[in-house]
Amino acid sequence: MARVKLAGQVLAVAAVAGLLALLVWKITHQGGGPRDFTLSRLGAPGQVTLSKLKGKVVVLNFWASWCQPCKGEAPRLEQAWRRFRSQGVVVLGVDAQDFSTDARRFARRYKLTYPLVHDGPGNTLSRFGVDGFPETLFVDRAGKFVGDHVKGEISADQLTRNIEVALSS
Amino acid sequence: MRLVAVVAAFALAAAAAAPALASERHPTLGELEGQLMCPTCKEPLDQSTSPIADRIRAYISARIAAGDTASEIKAKLVAQFGPAVLLEPSKKGFNLLAWVLPFVGLGGGALALGLLAWRWTKRRAPAADAAAATQLDPELDRRVDEALARFD
Numbered sequence: 001m002a003r004v005k006l007a008g009q010v011l012a013v014a015a016v017a018g019l020l021a022l023l024v025w026k027i028t029h030q031g032g033g034p035r036d037f038t039l040s041r042l043g044a045p046g047q048v049t050l051s052k053l054k055g056k057v058v059v060l061n062f063w064a065s066w067c068q069p070c071k072g073e074a075p076r077l078e079q080a081w082r083r084f085r086s087q088g089v090v091v092l093g094v095d096a097q098d099f100s101t102d103a104r105r106f107a108r109r110y111k112l113t114y115p116l117v118h119d120g121p122g123n124t125l126s127r128f129g130v131d132g133f134p135e136t137l138f139v140d141r142a143g144k145f146v147g148d149h150v151k152g153e154i155s156a157d158q159l160t161r162n163i164e165v166a167l168s169s
Numbered sequence: 170m171r172l173v174a175v176v177a178a179f180a181l182a183a184a185a186a187a188p189a190l191a192s193e194r195h196p197t198l199g200e201l202e203g204q205l206m207c208p209t210c211k212e213p214l215d216q217s218t219s220p221i222a223d224r225i226r227a228y229i230s231a232r233i234a235a236g237d238t239a240s241e242i243k244a245k246l247v248a249q250f251g252p253a254v255l256l257e258p259s260k261k262g263f264n265l266l267a268w269v270l271p272f273v274g275l276g277g278g279a280l281a282l283g284l285l286a287w288r289w290t291k292r293r294a295p296a297a298d299a300a301a302a303t304q305l306d307p308e309l310d311r312r313v314d315e316a317l318a319r320f321d
Binding site: 004008064066067068097098099100102120121122123 | 208209220221223224228248249250251252253254281284
């Protein structure tokens with residue numbers, strides 16, 4: 001009987017350890033991990049890794065073609081990209097939970113020339129605390145997140161102010 | 170006789186498989202909606218009213234019109250949105266755990282219950298023996314009853 005009890009205890013400990021391992025795996029592989037990504041470019045060959053943009057200020061914009069406010073802010077982001085590009089600012093659009101064909105059509109319609117990447121399953125969203133579209137974050141030259149985490153359609157003033165914060169950080 | 174039984178079994182199996190095959194080759198929007206998730210709101214597609222759910226429904230209708238099978242449409246959606254777009258996890262790789270673990274849990278629970286029941290019956294057996302040992306002799310029982318009757 002002692003053996004059965006011991007086997008039961010070993011099984012229970014193994015089950016708990018297994019569940020803990022699953023939890024750790026989920027956290028490290030499905031969100032909650034480092035705030036970085038490598039994603040395929042939309043409408044262009046190759047991939048973009050966020051951490052490789054260190055040394056530049058990054059305006060990280062999460063969007064989707066079906067999102068109504070994304071349509072309103074797209075021309076503003078394009079304008080900011082053209083205005084601040086020469087100062088080492090990159091606007092990077094992350095199209096998530098979207099059909100890539102729809103996203104490409106959106107980019108053509110709004111004449112977007114800044115780099116766009118595609119994250120169909122939306123795996124990166126939770127890493128950046130994104131729970132809706134659009135949302136915009138700002139990364140300084142050292143790779144640190146600075147300024148506001150703008151949830152919803154971004155205004156031209158918010159864009160300029162946060163880019164200046166990131167440039168001076 | 171045996172031949173008739175085999176033929177009947179084949180006929181029954183074919184009759185049962187026919188609707189599934191038809192559904193695979195010529196799926197309807199309603200059938201597929203019930204097997205898919207809205208990627209943003211995390212609820213079944215047939216219950217979701219989000220913009221992306223509407224877009225996926227339009228995509229499914231277009232693919233059905235183009236003659237795609239149910240599996241082809243689901244594979245294309247998984248390629249776009251990842252396996253989480255499927256309401257049921259696929260029966261492959263890590264997702265297989267979702268199918269196997271409930272049965273492992275049920276089996277484990279049944280085994281644990283069986284072991285406990287076995288232990289309880291083993292403990293109860295000596296107790297029942299002790300109860301039998303303390304029973305009164307029938308003669309003594311009769312005399313006690315007589316004595317008690319005198320007090321009534």
